[in-house]
Amino acid sequence: MIMRCVVCGKEYPADEIIYTCNECGSVLEVLMETEVSKKIFEGRKWNMWRYKEFLPVDESKKVSLNEGGTPFIKCNNLSKDLKVDLYVKVEGSNPTGSFKDRGMSVGVTKALEFNVDTVGCASTGNTSASLAAYAARAGLRCIVFLPAGKVALGKLAQAMFHGAQVLSIKDNFDKALEIVTKFALGGYLYLLNSVNPFRLEGQKTIAFEILEELNWESPDHIILPVGNAGNISAIWKGIKEFYESDFIDEKPCMIGIQAEGASPIVEAVKKQKLDIKPVKNPETVATAIRIGSPVNYPKALRAIYESNGTALSVSDEEILKAQRLLAKKEGIGVEPASAASIAGLIKLIDDGYLDHGERVVCVLTGHLLKDPKIAINACKKPLEVEPDFNLLKKIIG
Incomplete structure (x- = not known):
């Protein structure tokens, strides 16, 4: 390795x-070189460690909260409406409510292998929540740097509740990452942002599960939100590893979705460039992808270009509309950033990019209650009434 x-x-x-x-x-x-048959996975527990031969850590030292094995759901109602064969991978069902848990399980395990006593990250929310939980599990000190006033309360509460030292930086995520990186390079902590290549090794198991759930057939497209660009990179790496192991015969197109106010990768793809122009003051209601200078852009662009995929941006209005649509049509509640994948799917269909009947997997990265304020504001307030049966009967109709 x-x-x-x-x-x-x-x-x-x-x-x-x-x-x-x-x-x-x-x-x-x-x-890493891995030569196994896919039959080796049979009978194993349905979590990400069923693929332990593809994970670059000592399994006997693993720090786990039983992450992975998340629901893979066929969206019958949206499939009918949108005229595609739509599945969703519900990563909000991980222990702390986001896909980050897969990466933190591997990353914190690696921290133990390196014998460090402190881990840290910069975060828009989910990374800090996940790292705090896994650091607590491992008995490590955890320090997180968050952009002041920019983190959804559900995520902030998790980081604090799990015992992390939370430092609120009076700037955006990119500045917070710059600062925590200086601490890491100075040896003060082990950095577990997605710039850490071991963290992404856990996240590639999303791809493994999708392929196994589809009976070792590749979907036509995998669509997912892009913030710091680690997840699209990791999933593509997982796809390639199973392809090179002869577990699948085809590979999907990777499609990255960014918010209009934070879309440097989309702009690069439009011009077929290999580098990006950072967005200085990124803004979007989808806080999890409010990142103007994604560190993994080289990997993300490679994933898009190698897979013959694409990237596009969606407005905050489109994101919130898709969030409500997914909840009302399929009963699946996600945070705004997750809904970006559904918003992107709808836009791709409207633009004629996707053909009817194509098999599409949208990755839903975080739970609805990660950002409860957005969800509450999107709904009508409960109607306060007297506890009178006849009155209630008239209202209900």
């Missing part, structure tokens, strides 16, 4: 704490 720069190709030993390439400054990826 080694780490390799995704841009210049320089290799590094996997037992070295390093986050980016010393030569060109780009992000790293973990490479």
